[in-house]
Amino acid sequence: xxxxxNGFKPGxxxxxxxxxxxxxxxxxxxxxxxxDVLIIGTGPxxxxxxxxxxxxxxxxxxxVDMAPGPLLFGRADGISCRTIEIMEAFNSGEMVVKEAYxxxxxxxxxxxxxxxxxxxxxxxxxxxxxxxxxxxxxxxNQARLHELLIDGxxxxxxxxxxHYSRELVDxxxxxxxxxxxxxxxxxATFKRSDDEGNGKVETVKARYVVGCDGGRSRVRxxxxxxxxxxxANKAWGVMDILLNTDFPDIRVKSFIQSKDHGAxxxxxxxxxxxxxxxxxxxQLAKDKRARDVKLTEKDLVAKAQQIFHPYTLDVKEVAWxxxxxxxxxxxxRFDNRPAGSPESVIPRAFVAGDACHxxxxxxxxxxxxxxxxxxNLGWKLASVLQGKSDPKLLHTYETERRKxxxxxxxxxxxxxxxVATRPATEDSSDQARVDTAKIEAFMKxxxxxxxxxxxxxxxxxxxxxxxxxxxxxxxxxxxRFHSAEAQRxxxxxxxxxxxxxxxxxxxxxxxxxxxxxxxxxxxxxYKLIDFLANDAASPVQxxxxxxxDIDSVIDTYAVFQQQDLSMHDLHPYLWPAKGKYGLxxxxxxxxxxxxxxxxxxxxxxRKNGCVVVxxxxxxxATILPVTAxxxxxxxxxxxxxxxx
Numbered sequence: 307x308x309x310x311x312n313g314f315k316p317g318x319x320x321x322x323x324x325x326x327x328x329x330x331x332x333x334x335x336x337x338x339x340x341x342d343v344l345i346i347g348t349g350p351x352x353x354x355x356x357x358x359x360x361x362x363x364x365x366x367x368x369x370v371d372m373a374p375g376p377l378l379f380g381r382a383d384g385i386s387c388r389t390i391e392i393m394e395a396f397n398s399g400e401m402v403v404k405e406a407y408x409x410x411x412x413x414x415x416x417x418x419x420x421x422x423x424x425x426x427x428x429x430x431x432x433x434x435x436x437x438x439x440x441x442x443x444x445x446x447n448q449a450r451l452h453e454l455l456i457d458g459x460x461x462x463x464x465x466x467x468x469h470y471s472r473e474l475v476d477x478x479x480x481x482x483x484x485x486x487x488x489x490x491x492x493x494a495t496f497k498r499s500d501d502e503g504n505g506k507v508e509t510v511k512a513r514y515v516v517g518c519d520g521g522r523s524r525v526r527x528x529x530x531x532x533x534x535x536x537x538a539n540k541a542w543g544v545m546d547i548l549l550n551t552d553f554p555d556i557r558v559k560s561f562i563q564s565k566d567h568g569a570x571x572x573x574x575x576x577x578x579x580x581x582x583x584x585x586x587x588x589q590l591a592k593d594k595r596a597r598d599v600k601l602t603e604k605d606l607v608a609k610a611q612q613i614f615h616p617y618t619l620d621v622k623e624v625a626w627x628x629x630x631x632x633x634x635x636x637x638x639r640f641d642n643r644p645a646g647s648p649e650s651v652i653p654r655a656f657v658a659g660d661a662c663h664x665x666x667x668x669x670x671x672x673x674x675x676x677x678x679x680x681x682n683l684g685w686k687l688a689s690v691l692q693g694k695s696d697p698k699l700l701h702t703y704e705t706e707r708r709k710x711x712x713x714x715x716x717x718x719x720x721x722x723x724x725v726a727t728r729p730a731t732e733d734s735s736d737q738a739r740v741d742t743a744k745i746e747a748f749m750k751x752x753x754x755x756x757x758x759x760x761x762x763x764x765x766x767x768x769x770x771x772x773x774x775x776x777x778x779x780x781x782x783x784x785x786r787f788h789s790a791e792a793q794r795x796x797x798x799x800x801x802x803x804x805x806x807x808x809x810x811x812x813x814x815x816x817x818x819x820x821x822x823x824x825x826x827x828x829x830x831x832y833k834l835i836d837f838l839a840n841d842a843a844s845p846v847q848x849x850x851x852x853x854x855d856i857d858s859v860i861d862t863y864a865v866f867q868q869q870d871l872s873m874h875d876l877h878p879y880l881w882p883a884k885g886k887y888g889l890x891x892x893x894x895x896x897x898x899x900x901x902x903x904x905x906x907x908x909x910x911x912r913k914n915g916c917v918v919v920x921x922x923x924x925x926x927a928t929i930l931p932v933t934a935x936x937x938x939x940x941x942x943x944x945x946x947x948x949x950x
Contacts, residue, residue: 376453533664564615765784795895813859873892
């Protein structure tokens with residue numbers, strides 16, 4: 307798809323440029339006085355949290371921001387493979403793929419050894435992240451991603467809409483109430499910032515609060531949480547521009563180092579014409595911030611033109627620009643519990659996204675770490691609020707996501723130094739090649755982290771069973787369920803199994819059958835299915851509320867090697883009766899494909915099969931033999947609450 311030919315226009319890319327108009331700021335409606343979940347901030351973390359909560363009509367959610375309306379310009383642009391997988395969980399992945407620029411190549415430019423005042427391409431390579439997911443690392447305006455999340459909220463069962471033009475002026479947590487799950491210990495006070503509101507003060511009581519309000523988070527400060535790490539001492543400029551140039555790699559992501567004028571990183575944007583430039587600026591003096599740098603977009607363009615010599619940059623429009631500082635910091639804790647609190651202490655306030663980790667934007671990690679923060683927290687909070695899980699489950703948010711944030715900080719610190727490195731000597735082209743070679747080596751080494759596909763959570767009661775990892779080494783416990791295709795038995799459709807794990811709070815069991823005939827009652831897999839369906843110890847029986855569909859909490863799929871199966875020959879649990887009419891669901895059984903066999907692709911034990919338990923956030927929780935009925939039951943018994 308192509309757009310922005312006659313100037314940058316924000317909004318829905320499905321609408322042609324000539325007809326597309328920015329969204330007007332929505333009307334300001336009164337805040338509710340009492341909610342289950344209060345989300346502060348409408349960045350990627352806040353909107354992802356709200357998008358998840360919007361799926362549950364028994365949870366009252368409110369999301370608030372001080373901006374007058376939705377984001378229209380700038381900010382993050384890179385969308386990792388993992389982020390698109392998450393968007394697919396919200397049924398928006400195909401739209402992102404359709405509209406985005408897909409990163410396929412990288413180029414590296416350095417001073418020309420024969421004429422060091424000029425730059426010269428040294429290498430053009432395929433992007434290191436290729437093949438790590440069914441999706442490709444892509445580029446799209448952050449505002450468009452926000453729009454897709456807001457549209458999903460708006461059309462959900464709760465019709466959730468953000469509340470804008472509210473400044474958080476005070477947040478109090480009543481410690482006397484935090485350990486009562488039914489209480490509302492959070493009191494948030496907001497001041498209207500729109501003209502009509504005229505400073506009106508509103509108060510919201512909440513059971514839980516999630517601060518997604520950026521690097522200067524008032525939620526974080528109200529909890530007395532410090533950011534730890536390096537202060538910023540380097541300034542960079544960023545701009546989205548429409549331009550003409552004779553630079554041959556303008557539609558390829560490029561790392562460019564000049565002899566005397568610093569570095570530029572270019573990233574082509576969606577639509578075929580727009581491009582983002584990250585321009586290296588000077589060191590910041592002690593106690594100075596980016597806002598103290600007195601430069602304009604014209605200065606950024608002039609600096610870029612110096613770096614690109616001998617190529618020309620004829621900039622027609624600067625759609626958005628900013629100056630930022632490079633600093634890497636991480637919050638000392640991610641919730642309101644005092645450090646070292648026991649598992650019995652219930653957290654009631656959380657921080658996510660930039661509110662708990664800050665860094666440079668060059669690696670594309672900000673949005674792609676913030677969004678998974680609340681994708682991790684959302685299902686846990688929903689499960690606790692619905693009385694399905696013990697509140698101790700909420701402790702795992704900090705344990706899992708703080709590890710990822712620390713990895714982010716370490717990687718960003720390394721990349722920031724590499725991108726800003728200049729040749730060590732004026733006449734040493736060999737040294738220059740070493741420098742950019744380090745950037746290339748870094749991107750290859752970090753490809754799994756950059757793509758989000760190698761994010762792995764520590765062993766815990768929701769990431770366990772490593773002793774059985776050999777049954778399916780391609781489904782790494784703690785990492786996201788690595789999707790692969792299989793053929794649906796009932797109708798022959800080819801389906802990515804990972805796309806079955808939607809953001810609806812449900813657990814998934816993927817039962818991979820062994821060499822025995824699954825239609826035979828004596829087979830191990832048939833016995834497992836019968837245990838799930840009928841045994842009093844079955845987690846499906848214990849944790850599914852009476853009167854709801856059999857897959858409303860734990861959703862089971864089966865994948866078999868046999869090619870001649872008939873649905874009605876299999877256990878009825880695999881084609882269950884659901885809904886008010888008791889209609890049968892025929893979309894839970896799959897078979898491997900010849901030539902694209904999921905058993906081969908993921909190393910699944912063909913003789914014995916296995917069970918892969920997948921969390922609501924798509925991460926693999928455990929792997930078990932199909933005969934391990936008791937172990938499967940004990941896994942869920944550790945944190946789930948029996949339903950009566």
